[in-house]
Each structure stands twice: as C-alpha cells, then as structure tokens.
Amino acid sequence: MIVVGCPNSRGYSILVDSLYQQQQEVECYESYAQLTSASLAQASLVFTFVSGFPAPLLLSDTAHLIRHAAHISVIPVVEYAEQDRAAALLESGCVDYLLAPFSAAQIHALLQRHEAAASAQESFVSCSQAGRRLLAMAQRVAVTRAPILITGETGTGKEMMARYIHRFASGESAPFVAVNCAAIPEQMLESLLFGHERGAFTGAVSVQPGKFEMANGGTLLLDEIGELPLGLQAKLLRVLQEQKVERLGGHKEIPLDVRIIAATNRDLTVEVAEGRFRADLMFRLDVLPLHITPLRERQEDVLALARRFITQYAPHEHTGCLLTDDACHALLRHDWPGNVRELENTLQRALILRKGLFIQPGDLGLAPCDQSERALDQQDASFCDGKAALRATGKWAEYQHVLETIRKFNGHKSKAAQSLGMTPRALRYRLSAMRDLGVPMPAV
Template identity: 45%
Template sequence: MQTTVPKKQDDTIHNSNPDTLAIEIQALYEISLLIGSAVFFDKTLLEILRVLHDTLHMERATLVLLDHTGERLIIKASYGLTKEEEQRGVYGLGEGITGQVFRTCAPFVVPDIKAEPLFLNRTKARDRIITKERLSFIGVPIILAGKPVGVLTVDRLFGPEISFEEDVRFLTVVATLVAQFLNLHQAIHKKEESLLEENRSLRAELHGRYARHNIVGSSKAMHEVLLAVEKVAPTRATVLILGESGTGKELIARAIHQASPRHERPFIKVNCAALPETLLESELFGHEKGAFTGATARKKGRFELADGGTLFLDEIGELPLSLQAKLLRVLQEQQFELLGGTQTITVDIRLIAATNRDLNMAVDNGSFRADLYYRLNVIPIVIPPLRNRKEDIPLLAEHFLRESNRQNNRNVRLSKEVLDLLMSYDWPGNVRELQNLIERLVIMADENYIQPSDIPSFMLRTPGLIPNTEAVETQTNDGPRQIQQIQKTTLSLCEIERRELEEALRQNNWIQAKAARVLGLTQRQIGYKIKKHGITIPKHKA
C-alpha cells in the first residue's frame, strides 16, 4: 500500500496536535540556529538530521542530493546509517521512491515498507531492524529555484496517534530551510572559486616578476638558474654553486633544499672562510670531550646535525687543504670520526657547496684538491652577476624597498631618476650591495621620495676613468660643423676594483666592516683586497 500526498495541503497548522506543534516549532528553531551559524556544510546537514531524530523520534533520516554529474542521486548526509550503508544509497533520477519524489517534486508516504514494491531498501539499513511495529517511510522533495535538487527522507514507527499529513507538512518546511542552506552554500562556493581563480591569475601574473622559490627575478639568466634548481632538487647529486659575492648563492642552496624530498629535515650552513682551520674542523666534524683545551663536553658537528637533510658549505674555495681530504671521505663514504674520537659515525646528507673562486685555477696552483673538485662539481650552477641581468634591478629594488619600509615603518618610494641611476651602475657587490643600499636610503631619507641627491657620490660617476681623446664631428647651435675632442674611456678590471674599494672605504669613514657590507664582502675578503691593491688606511683610522 502506498500513499502519495498532494503538494497542496488543506490542513493548516491550527489543526495540529498542540503538543506536536510545540515540538515541531522547537525543532524548526534548532534547525534555524544551525543554518544561521553554519561553518561546515556536511556537519550542519548531519546536525539537522539529528534534530529530526532527537525531537520528533524519527528513525533513519537521509539527505539525498544530485551528484556532480547531475545524473544520479547520492546520500550527502544521514543519521542512523553506517558509512557502508550510505555508500550503497545511489539512485537513478526516477528510480524507486526516492527517484519518484525527485522526478515528480511531490511528497510520497509509504505506510508500511514491507508491503511496498517500490521501496528498494538499497542501503540495506532496514535488514538489521527487528520490530513488530509498522515501519513507515516519508520522502519530500528539496526544491530550489523551482527545480528539484534532492530528497529528504525519514523512517517512522507509526502508531494510531501519528498523522502522515502533519509529518509531511513539517518535513516540507524543513526541506525548504535545507534548500535555502544549499543555495547559500552554493553562493559561498562560487565566491570561493572566484577568489581562487583570481588568486591563480595573480600568481600567474606575478610568476614572471617573482619567479619561483621566493627568488626575485624575471631575466632569462635567472630563469635558467631556476630551471636547473627544479631539475636537480629531487636528486641526491652534489651541487656546486658558482658566482660572485652577493649574487645569492645561499638563496639558491635553500631553494634546492626546499624543493627536495629532504625539505622537512635540517638545512645546515657553514661559512668555510669565517673560521680558522682549528675551529673549522671541530665545527664540521664535532669533537669528543677532552679532544683539546676547552673541549669540556662532546659536541656534534655540522655533518651530524645535518643528518637526513642538507649541508651547505659556503666559500668552499677557502677550505684548508688538510680538511679537504676529510671532506672527500665523507662525500664518498658518508662516514667520519669526531675530533679526538675513534667511533665511526655514518650520516645521510646532501651536500651543496658554493664559491666565488675559480676552482679550476685553484686546482692548477695546488691550493685545491683535484679529486675533491671533481666530486663537488657533479652539478654546477652558475649565478650571473647583477650587471649581467640588469632587467632584474627594478624588481629587486621594489622588493627590498617594500621589505625595508615594513621593517622601518616607512613609506618611501624611488623616483624614476633614482631607478635610472640604479640601472646604470655596475653593482660590484651584486644583489647584497643593492639590498644594503636600499635599506640605507629608506632609513636616511628625509622625504617620501628618494632623489638622486640621496645616492652615494661614488655611484654617480664611473671611477678610475683614464682620459683618452677621439675626434668626432658635432653640430653646434650656430650651425657649422666643428671638430671636438670627446673623452673616450678605457679601464682595467683591476683598476675598477681598486677604485671601488677605496671609494667604499672613504664613504664609510675607512671602517672596513661597513665598507665590506656595502660591497657584499666578508671582513676577511676586504682585508685581502686592501692588501692586494696596496691601499693605505689613514693612521688615525687604522
């Protein structure tokens, strides 16, 4: 026996049992609160069905919705069904009672499911029910914008005091609330999709400016570097990063680590030029207690700390010969002993090294082992100096300007004239020099726009020019052509370096540490260059 309940009901709410009416109002109130404060879609649907069970003692309840294909009905939420039973609840658009309610947009009541051939019991949930009472089934359509989008169903243990019409009317109101909730959810979903698409578009637009791996640059040279990073990162190969001081070798090393399977393990760095030989050996390999004076406890070295991760050896060209043999053994065998110890320690590390030296020349003059060089130089990555990728200067300047403004609570901008000056400068200290300059300009700026007068004087002229003359014809304002002597410039690289170094020292009151930061050098490197070029520090500054 089956009962189809018309969509238009003659009964009014006033004909309901007062006790039942109060319970229904309480249930609708709780459902309205759930929808009004909903955060999670699926959880809210489940809570709505729980209210039906707790307040009106309806048994199994399901919300059946169209799937993404629009060709099937699936159980989106249920109360009283297991996960396996939910997964079995799949219906065609006109299949069974659920499909008929969806197709006709009309409520459907089955007074006794045992006597209804259309009742499919596809979930098999009723097979585990043992009861002598009559189990009934009610389904009402969920309609949105005049079209069916799903079906709300409940099981009911009916007695003589229960009215089908009252339940259908109440469930129809609940289905209407659910439809409005679905509408709100769809609107939010579309908005989120729109924002995600906008975000993807912005990322694509900025991809050229800010490249990948948080490295700023859109030049062809940097694009090739980043392609090499992406190719080598998933491997275990040793990488040798080559480039002048200040070009960003450590950033590239970090990018390789972050893009590798080891990204959740340590990234340990050591500057081989920053420590004397005796301390460097202990720093790299660690030491046992009592290995030397002051060794009061066992200390792990950087190789041991980097186990499972990446060890970055910067300025590898400065590594003393006595340590090069120990490094070669670790690379080949992944084993070493602590200073003053006898126990062999095995580690799993990926080594990345960097240098601004010509290691080929160092091998030729005997200051660097050939076997270590070949072991390090498995995958070489050469970072171009800033003067060879000047198209990146505006992007880098804007990036450093934004960071410095944020850190110093300023809102300083670069004038076009200043940007032109930055583009014309050769940047011997590379990206680090540009970063330091921008930070200094932001801090020292008196106005919101940095002007050419704020730029250090040594950047406004080409130092060390040797005058030479060349005759050219020019047109004067008076009309006749005249022969003028135009200065032609010739300059050696050694002279450029000496003049830049001397000018940086003078601009920083002959304080070597400050001049080194401006030029992107270490204190050890600037001391070497001062000695190399025979620059005399004034006695009162020495």
Template identity: 45%
Template sequence: MLRRRAAARHGRVARVTRILFIDDEPALRMTVGDLLAEQGWQVDVAANVDQATRLIRERAYDLVLSDLRLPDGSGLDLVREVRERQPETPVLVLTAYGSVETAVSAIRLGAAEFLTKPFENEQLLTVIRRHLELRALRDRVSRLERGPEEPVGVSATFRAALAKARAAAETDGTVLLEGETGTGKEVFARLIHRLSSRGDGPFVAVNCAAIPEPLLESELFGHERGAFTGAVRQRKGRLEEAGGGVVLLDEIGEMPLSLQAKLLRVLEERRVVRLGGGDEIAIDVRFLAATSRDLGREVAAGRFRQDLFYRLNVLPIRIPPLRERAGDVPLLLHTFLSRFAAEAGRTLRFDPDVVACLERHPYPGNVRELENLVRRIVLTARGETVRIADVPEEYRSDCGTRRIDGLAGLPAGASLAETMRAVEREVIRRALEANAGHRGRTAEALGISRKNLWEKMRNHGLIGDGDAGPE
C-alpha cells in the same frame, strides 16, 4: 636496529616521512614496521633505549613511536631525548600497562599521545596520520612566518640558473654553486633545500672562510670531551646537526688541503669521526657547496684536490653577476625597498630618476651591495618618495646627465618647443615604466594630477583613442 624503506617512486623525489618505532618484542617490531612501511613511510626500528637514542642523535624523524617499558629504561627517557634534540617531532607512547599516572607523566614530559596495547592497525594508523598532518601544518605555518627569501630576477641568465636550481631540487645529488661574492649563492642553496625532498629537514650553512683553520675540523665533524684544550664536553659537528636535511659548505675553495681529504672520505662513506673519537657516526645529509673561486684553476694550481672537485661538481650551477643580468636591477630595487620599508614600518617608493640612476651603477659587490644600499636608503630617506638627494653620495656619480631616448628622432635644428615636447613625452614614458603603468603612482611621482597626466599621455600618443579617461 633495522631500517625499512618505502618502495622508491618514479619521477620527482617525494618528501619521505621518517618514523622511528621502539619495542622490545621482535614480532611486534616486524609487524608494525611492515605496516608503517606499507604506507610509504621510511621506518627505523629499535629494541631498546640505547639503540633508539643513537638513532635519534643521528637522524631527523617526523614521528617517534615508543613502547613505555623497555629492557634498559623507559619510553619516557626517549620522550625527554626527542624533546631536547628534535623538539618539533611528536612522540607517541604505547603500553600494555596503562594508568592515569603514567599517562599524565608522559604528557607532562612532552608526549603527543598515550596509547594502550593491544590496538587495531587502523586505529594506530589514524593516530599517526593525525599527528603527521599536525606536524606538517605547523611546519608550513613556520615557513610562512619566516617568509623565505626567494631569488629575484627576470633576465635570461638569471632564469637559466634558476631553472638549473629547480631541477637540482628534484634530485639528491651534490650541487656546486659557483659565482662572485654577493651573487646570492646561499639564497639559491636555500631554494634547492626548500623545494627538495629534504625541505622539512634542517638547513645548515658553514662558511669555510670565516672559521679559523684549527677550529674548522671540530666545527664540521664535532669533538669528544678532552679532544683539545677547552673541549670540556662532547659536541656534535654541523654535519651531524644537518641530519635528514642539507648542509651548505660555503666558500669551499678556502678549505685547507688537509681537511679536504677528510671531507672527501665523508662524501664517499657518509660517516664522520669526531675529533678525539674513534667511532664512525653515520650521517644522512645532502651536500651543497658554494665558491667564489674557479675551482678548476685551483686544482691546476695544486690548491684544491682534483678528486674532491669531481665529487662536488656533480650538478654545477653558475650564478651570474649583476652586471650580466640585464633588466634585473629595477626589479631588485623595488623588491628590497618593499621588504625593508615594511620592516621599518614605512611607506616608500622610488622616484623614476633614482631607478634610472642606480641601474647604471656597476655593483662590484653584486646583489648583496644592492641590498645593503637599499637598506641604507630606507634608514635615511626623508620623505615617502626616494629622490636623488636620498641616494648616498658615492652612488650619485651615476646620476648625472643621461641620454634622452625620445630626442633621437628629432631632426637637426628642431625648435625649442619640439625639443621640450620630446623631453616631456620621454619623462612621462619612463615614469609610467618605473611605476608599472599605474597612473596614480606615476602622477604622484611627477607631481601632477591624474587628470593632467591623462591629458598629457593622450597628447603624446601614449594611450589609445578609446581610453575612457583618468582613473
């Protein structure tokens, strides 16, 4: 087996296209391998079914190109293998012994195209490029349909963390995401994966705190048949499954010390040994780790290996808790409401008082708590406008009397009329702010007409003299 790598590019790490070429003729392997590498593609070559099968099980490919007749089997065997393990990967079959029956068999098994030898180099490249473009298009459509969850926020602390995540995506280094439970560490991890050169590869998340200690090693590294009671068949570990992509080791601080030593070895050598096995299996994977613990303190307390901490802490990113993200709660409330209402087939909006109320809650569970709160509200809200009565009772303690900013400038002994005017101005100002300045929605939230709103805004000096009038 031989790997031919495209020349490294400067600057941002590009998305590398990986192709596997299988043929038993050494001269053709070299010629085609060099031709493909010259296009900037990473090429692995194999001489037989056995070598190719091992590569397919170790790495993710964008395209597989195989001769039909091989010393130890048929290219059709590899079509089956790829269809089972990498169903989105197109397989092109080559042969000098073309026949209608063989071509039909290959296509029925899932081959993307059947080519006859000899072929011109440009002909081969044209076919490969067409299938790579189709693969990329399908991947883009799939990502759009999934609607990737994006980190949301405008606060300075959030933007700083987001900038670090975007910078980390341009490298292939190990990232350590630190933050309290519910801050969105996995969302940041998925963003790094999506923006990186491995974005089209798998994203595999393993929660080290959720899997019992006796099973965690098997989950990560896999096991051979008979490795333990109940291991009736061979199973690949999550690190192998992440081949060509990214693995997130969530709550890494909960990993037992005995397993930390084995993980350190994998990080250093990029090879795993399945439980009950003896063969080392190469893995091509980027590691991200996340923790809600202070790993520095865990090291000092003897609960976490110092050498593993150094290996993981290459690109540290701290995700701030919600209480440190001034101004982000209203944006998150509206974002989650829009998403969950659409899922439920409803049209909902927040009353400005609800936003002001919920903005004052401390949210010890951070973004996850806020997200679950909005899910709950969407399920129980009675009308199209979410009002205080729709807020779960345990959150209403923050909905009591609040300071009216507009009263701060009133002189002592102000009349009732002056006070009411100041209150009305402040209520309108807050409603406009909660509805992003949209007068139609603001009028509806306040229960008045657009014309009435415009008149009140003009009377309170909330619009300029040149304003043409209500919408």
C-alpha cells in the same frame, strides 16, 4: 590559475577539469592578448598550449609576460613533436613544461612542485631569463642528494640559492646548517665539521657532534669552500665518498644522509692548477654546478630587487611609486660591483636618509653618471630594456670587445679566453649572459 589555448587543443579539457577537481580557481583565454591586468595580478601559474601559436609570436609574448609579471610561472603544454619549442620556451624563462598526453596525477605533481617552489623562493627575486633558468635548474638538481656547487661573485646570493634548494627539496622542518670555511680558524674547523669525543684534545670536556651530524636529514652548506685548508680537503673528500663521518678521538663511523652544497666566489679550476685545491675534491663537488651571474649582467632584475628591498624595509609605504624615474635610471646605470648585497644596502640607506617622500638619485649615494650616459638615457625612455641598460653602463663596448676577440681567433673559445685573460669557463658564462641580454652572437 590561468589556462591559455584553444579549447580544441589536445588535453585542454583534461587540464581544466583536473584543475577544477583540485579546487583551483581557473580562468580560460584563447590568447595572451585577452589576458587582463586584474587576472595576472591574482594568478601565480599560467598554462599555455603551444599548438596553434606561431613560434616567434609565442616566444615574444611569453618573454614579455615573464618580464612584466615576475611573480608568474609559465608552463607550456606541448606534444612530443613540439619538444624543440618547449626547449626554446625554457630558454626564455619558463620553469617547467607539461608533455601531452598527461594524466591528472601528473598535473597534481606539477602543482605540488609549483607550491614548493613558491614557498621556497622567499626573497630570491628574478625576472631575467638567466635568473629564471637558474631557478628552474635549481628545482631539477634539488631532487637529488648529489653534491651541488654554487659559484658566483661575492654578494650574488649563493647562500640564498642554497636555502632555496633546501626549502624546495626538504621543507622548513629539515635542518639547514651553514658553515663559512673562511671565517673559522683551521684548528677549530676540523672539530666543528666532524665533531669530537670527550678527551680528544685539550679542552674537549664533553662529546660534541659536528656540523655533518647536525645536518643529518637535511642540508649542509659549505660556504667559501675555496678557502678550506688542503689537509681538511682530503678528510672532506672521504666523508663525501663514504657518506660516513667519524668524530675526532672516536672509532665509530656515523652514517650520513646529508645534501652537500658548496659555494665559492673563486674559480676552482684555477685553484686546482695553482695547487690550492684538490682536483679530486673539485670533481666530487662539481657534480651539479650552478652559476649565479653578477647583477650587472642581469639588469632586468635590478628594479625588481630594489622594490623587493623597499617592501622589506618599508612595509607600510607604497612600494610601486616610492622610486622616482630618475632614481630607477640611476640604479640601472650603476655597475653593482657588490651585486645584490650592495643593492640591498643602497636601498636600505636611501630609505633612511631620503630628504622627502620619494627616493631621488641623490638619496642613493651612487657615483653620478657623465653627460654621455645621460644622453643615452634620454634617447631611450624604456630604461628597463636590457640592451639599453648595457649601453648606459658602458658594458656594450666591453661585450663587443669580447666578440671581436672570438672572431679574431675564428671562434676558438680557449684561445679567445686566454687573450682576454679569463678561463674558458668564465668566457662561457660571459657569453651566456650576453645572449640573455640580446647581444648578437658571432656566426662562428
């Protein structure tokens, strides 16, 4: 546990004393510059007092710490008049903040949330601003039983996010039940979800509880919800509204206490417009939306994830130096159409097929880059920089086209989205990802 701030700051002594009383190991520093690599390696939580630090320096130092120490959660300590600075720090990747004056009970509650998040996170690795904000948002929505809709491309980790929310809110003891709505025939899906009584249909020789009942007290993940047949959508809507389920062939309503998480790689607004999805069900599910941006739009996570997969599949090897610099360049240049799932498969294959001790670019099996991309890499040795990675992958020109289209329509996002062939919601996600990577936004 690390505390950064002036000892004269309001609440400083209360925070330090409370941490000691809760048997926490505490190190105190007056500025980020005094932090040592050894202390950062051992810490998981850093409290930083906002008062007394210039805003630009505080933001840049905090972002740098988050980017280079992804395992650390940074908690700003702010006063009421400084909440705008707290909001800026949350945008930069901080997961929570502490408002002064505070009590020992509030610190205890914050530490409990941090421990729950750390145990829930498992392999959901993220050091990018977009990823850290997503985890912070997931922690906030996890405390409610309202339906959660997770959207994102195939392979971005939607089920992993659902499990993170479940572990954070309910722990390991509560049931987590996942149903892939696209993988089960329609004739079986209704019985699987709602259960059936004996004799409800031919072959129903015994009572079978459904997935809703199995998930009672925990979480039910409806994966690929966009594939759910229209007939079942109406029945699902009723279950969500009534919080009760009735087995096929039965007459008894069974009360439910289930957190519903739906996941899809489709744009449900488009599905509704084309008549494949019920608008009322979409509004019922879309109470707390979470969008996972594709891996190509959060390049800062590529190497962190790669090292996580190397640790997973080669636990006895030295993870830090197994990837050569050229292999890191190759990973950052790739567009990752299959997202995190593709990255995991690539690293697993490279560990098996590598020709030596280290992983070289040829071991990854990725498409080779052209000479212009290689020249860009040589010009900027800091391949972890988000903007350099954008240029290396050719995304910079694509993002400039997006911005030029917005300027063409004088900042009218709906018209710009129509011209670009995407929905306004997709354009908002694209602009958010661009902002995370440092792309200058138009003043319109």
